[in-house]
Amino acid sequence: MSEVLFETKGVSKIFGLFKAVHDVDFSVLENDAVGIIGPNGAGKTTFINILTGEYFPEEGSVFFRGEDITNLKSEKRVAKGIIRTFQLVHVFDSITVFDNIALSIYRKKEGTAFPLNLYTTVFRKNREITESAEKALEVFDLIKDRNQLVRNLSLGSQKRLEIAMAWAADPEVFILDEPFAGISDHEIDDIIGILKKLVHKKTIIIVEHKLSKLTEIVDTLCVMHEGKMIASGPCEETLNNPIVRKSYWKIED
Amino acid sequence: MKLKNLEFLGPVFIIAGLLVSRYLFPNKITFFTEISIYTIYVMGNNILMGYMGYTSFGQPFYLSCGAYSAAIYLAYIGGNVFVAIFVAFLVGLLLSFILGPSLMRLKGSYFTLINASLCAIGVFMFERLLIDITNGNDGLWYRSNMHKTPLLDIRMPQNYFFFILIVLLAALYLYRKIDRSALGTVLKAASTNPRKMRFLGYNVFRIRWMAFTISVVFSTIAGALYSVNFGFVNPSLGENSRAIEVLLATLIGGIGTVYGPFFGALGFLGMKDFVSSFLSRWEFVVGIMTLIVLFKFNRGLWGMIQDAGSFLADTGRKFKNNSVKTAEK
Amino acid sequence: METWFTAVIYGLSTSGILFLVSLALSIGYGLMRIVNMEAMLYYSFGAYVTYSIVSMTGSFILGAIGATVIGGILGFVVETTLLRKVYHRNMMFTMVVTFSVFMIGIGVIQFIYGLDPKPLASPTSAIIRFMNVQIPLYRLIIIGLAVVAYILIQLLMNKTITGKALRAGIENRENVEGLGVNINRIFTTTFVIASAFAGLGGALNAPLVMVGPYMGFDMLLTAFITVILGGLGSIKGTMVAALILGQVVSVGGTIWAPLAFVGPFIVMFITILIRPTGLYGVKGTAFGFND
Structure with missing residues (x-):
């Protein structure tokens, strides 16, 4: 119920x-x-x-x-x-698609607003993060844009990415x-x-x-x-x- | 592919380059020492400018705070050079602890201006308020107080050069790690869209404070390294008009990159060395250079090197493909 | 008692110069949303031109007029050739650009006049006696001129078509452009007027300080503090802030000498902590708060 x-x-x-x-x-x-x-x-x-x-x-x-x-x-x-998306698409356009999603997963994984292992974590080297990110990229059909800078993406893809970021935070x-x-x-x-x-x-x-x-x-x-x-x-x-x-x-x- | 695997050796290449140059141009050793120290100073600024998107017109303040704290220690308290550098490190932490909370809440131009004011206050403090301790404009001299250090007597310029290289190597690796780690990504993300960052659940303020601390500590340590190198300090190190120099050096190197600061320091100091042989004051040249870099050259030297690298790689690949095709025929 | 009275009068003359010089910054930000650090060039060049003209002709009045004209011309050149290109860029970019222009200007001054500070005698050594207090006439002239400048600029803003279009343009640029008003020309006009005032400020301040290549730097921060305290784009605010800071420098300096230097910074820190928009600023238009 x-x-x-x-x-x-x-x-x-x-x-x-x-x-x-x-x-x-x-x-x-x-x-x-x-x-x-x-x-x-x-x-x-x-x-x-x-x-x-x-x-x-x-x-x-x-x-x-x-x-x-x-x-x-x-x-x-x-x-x-509680995760939200914005009317005007809010993504980080100076970093890659993968990093955008990784930011969301990392926050969820650490469970704190100020993770102390910021300096020691490397997104690309962290298995837990890469696996979840790959999954999100697949679900939202962003695999081929994985290493693109977000500013090079179409608006539709950016919207999908923003929802993917929310989704990835589970x-x-x-x-x-x-x-x-x-x-x-x-x-x-x-x-x-x-x-x-x-x-x-x-x-x-x-x-x-x-x-x-x-x-x-x-x-x-x-x-x-x-x-x-x-x-x-x-x-x-x-x-x-x-x-x-x-x-x-x-x-x- | 192979080039990428060698990427982690970047800092070693830089150090090796400096080392080779030192023996190729033996009378330029102070110049290479200065480049190495300046690189650390520019790195500090690059964290603010390249990663956080903050432009500070007050970097000389942090530099001179570091220089003076090391100098005061050496002139009045003790003679151990390593302790002096450690004192500057602590002063950096303290400065960031005191100033960080208010500075990191400021946005954009307020940050720039408050830093410029800090710079003016710093000069005033070292020149007038603390004149009994700092000797004002005459500067503070303490070379004779410095003790011999074990293993490598870094009071000798040729030995000090090696010491600086070790420090620089460590700094470069630390810095490379920042760029690759979550911290670098988080900072870049927060500079493009702090609001989204909050709605992803990050405490942007604290993360920025942390990065600010790193930046200040890089600057104060660079200051301490300067004061040990020269054996004296005077307030002109923290002059407001020198704030643009470090900005220019950062821009020349290419902002927001790992190796940009080194190439920035190299390009900037090289130019300074060249220009000052026929001009005594060179604000004019600095101004013109900054405009040129800003409008025409905004990827910087490191950006150019990267472009050249990928161009070579592309042509290499094409060449290889062609030869494969011809072989198939 | 006499000391305090003198301090207040001296403070008022400082306020007068501060007001004249800060206007360019206030208008630059209020209207064009740029932090124009190079505004202090008009001030330094004004002072140097006065020095040149006085040493050639001996007439301070001619010098002051020359400074005003030079300020205006420089403002025009910089606005039309450079600032217009960077209005749409981000704040940090324009700050570094205008700071570079400032450095270039300092370099030019050094080429022309060298590094040594130039002393300039006060145009009048007359002293007014008022209740046992001696006040130099020159200080009163400065105060008078600043008041005239304030009235003129208020009239311009409130009574002329240009001023009205300008105020509308600050609020909504597209709307005014839609009405067929050439907003660029209005910006240029206003900017030139403000630069001319900065030149005049340089001329008036020249006999009071040493005319040196770095005089603009000393003034830059104080002028910025005036603008921040007053609230950006508000001319009344700039005036009130200049009045306050003049007294902080003068009366504060009488109480404890270092306050003459540190006082304005303390004022700025307090302003930013308590009311970042300044005294007369509109919310959302403080420096860097408009993102």
């Missing part, structure tokens, strides 16, 4: 006079796949930033496995198994911020194929615009509008919810 993994109670984030996130209650069951949709400026990314510790909310609390993590720093949340929960933005349909299908293998094995939270693609993966859908979480529930049900139809689709019944 799955339990509640991630939960927020009444969180708000205010920028000056603007309430970007307004009193949001949200919960995710373990091994559930949740999509968060909403128009631009609805506060989706801000909400993700609260979940991952980029921002600390002015009001409300964030819980992870029942523990209050409202004021925990981002690097400590990673240690609890987290409890994946938080993906617009994983399909700015890449071709073909590349989107690749990523969906990979994500489908994770569904019901890991907890996944996806923020996305492309609804049609999203429903292929998620079971639960949440809708944000003007900083508020206006609906959540199974996909079909949410999409037919009159409030959602009114405020999101601008459909009057």
Whole structure:
């Protein structure tokens, strides 16, 4: 039986006079796949930033496995198994693909934000790291780019690499911020194929615009509008919810 | 393939090169000693500039702190040269311990400027505030206080050269390890995207502090080696206007590389040696050179050597393939 | 009592020079997002040109005018030939570039004038007596000129079209360019004005300090501290910061001599620790905080 993994109670984030996130209650069951949709400026990314510790909310609390993590720093949340990706792809473009993935694995392996054996570890010489990295490279079809500098990769490959980095860290929960933005349909299908293998094995939270693609993966859908979480529930049900139809689709019944 | 396996011998090649040059040009021995010390100094700066992406206009401050701590030890407390160098090492750790927490929280240009200020404060301190200890601009002389060292009497310039080579060899291997280890990768990653680094779960601040410590210690040790070499120090070692020299040397060598600092020191000091034979002050040349390197030459000497190497390897491979094909025919 | 009063007046004149010199840095960062270390060249060249003109003609006023013109011309040349090429590059790159230009300038000064510092007599030795305190007239002139400069630049920013376009351009460059305004020309104009003020600052400071090749270095850090304390791009902030630092140097130096040198650095460390954006800075526009 799955339990509640991630939960927020009444969180708000205010920028000056603007309430970007307004009193949001949200919960995710373990091994559930949740999509968060909403128009631009609805506060989706801000909400993700609260979940991952980029921002600390002015009001409300964030819980992870029942523990209050409202004021925990981002690097400590990673240690609890919360990994995110970014809307604008965030990878390290001056080092190789392999090193990017190795960084993620190494962090997981050492289990600390400041590993003391930094100086004595050589990624390429460490069997544990190379084996896990090879596996990640294979799953995400990056083998041939193994020793390329990331800046020479296409945007689609960089997106895949960013998800691969999250995957390689073997987290409890994946938080993906617009994983399909700015890449071709073909590349989107690749990523969906990979994500489908994770569904019901890991907890996944996806923020996305492309609804049609999203429903292929998620079971639960949440809708944000003007900083508020206006609906959540199974996909079909949410999409037919009159409030959602009114405020999101601008459909009057 | 074979070339790659020889890569770990790089530091040995450099030391051997210096050793051969020393016998080819026997009257240039002080020059080679200076190159070796300067390489260590440039390495310190390269950690900041090449790996962490921080430009410091205050490297002379760390250099002169190291030089003065060794000098003060030799002038007033004891005569053991090794202890003097160790004192500079400790001072480096102390400096980094005190300054690191605030400096490593700064971003970009604040870091540069605070370091420039440290440099000015350092000169002021050694020239005026501590004048009773440092003799101000007259400098501190202590060569006669230095004791004979066992095995190799490093008070003699020709012996000191060998001692420096040993230190340099160790420094090069340490440095090569930094480049290859997780530390080098983490630093480079954090300099391109510190935010992502935090979301991978790394404590960027502490890792940078650690690298800063290494950088400061390299600089203070270089300073101590200088002061032992010259037998005296004066405040001009830490002048603000000299901050650009080490930046230029780093750029000439090629930033963010293992052997860049050596070629940078070689290129920079070689040029200085050449230019100063017909110019007494040479800020002008340094400025022009920096601009040229920045705009036209940004991979540096080591980058050029690497390019030449891969070009040769490519042509070699083509040549080999061709000969194989002709043989098949 | 008299000592303190004198110290305050001397401090005000220091503030005047600081304000004139720092303006180029403040505008350079505030408008173009570059740390233009070479700004101190306009100051040093201003001082040297004043020295030359005074030794030729004996007129300090001509010297000061010449310094202002030279400052402006140098600013124009550097901005159009070099700075424009590096606006889009990263901060570190531009800092090293402008620092190199600064070094080249120092080299040029050394070629022309040599290494020895040149003394310059004060243009007027008149003394004003005020309640038992003797104040050199020259100090008061500096204060007066700085005030005039401040009023002029405020008028430029607030009352003219150029100033308005400029302020809009700082906030959103694309928008202003979209309106068909040639933002480069506006930047150049402002930069030239600021450089001219720096030249004037050099002229005014020449009789107070030794005119030497490294005088720009001594001023560079103090000017930067002024800009950091004031908040980048804020002209009012630069003025207030110059007032504070002038007193720190002058009154502080009267209390304990080394404070005249170390005082500004202490101010800077405190500023960066407590309020990195400076007194009047906008959040997010402090040095290096905009990444």
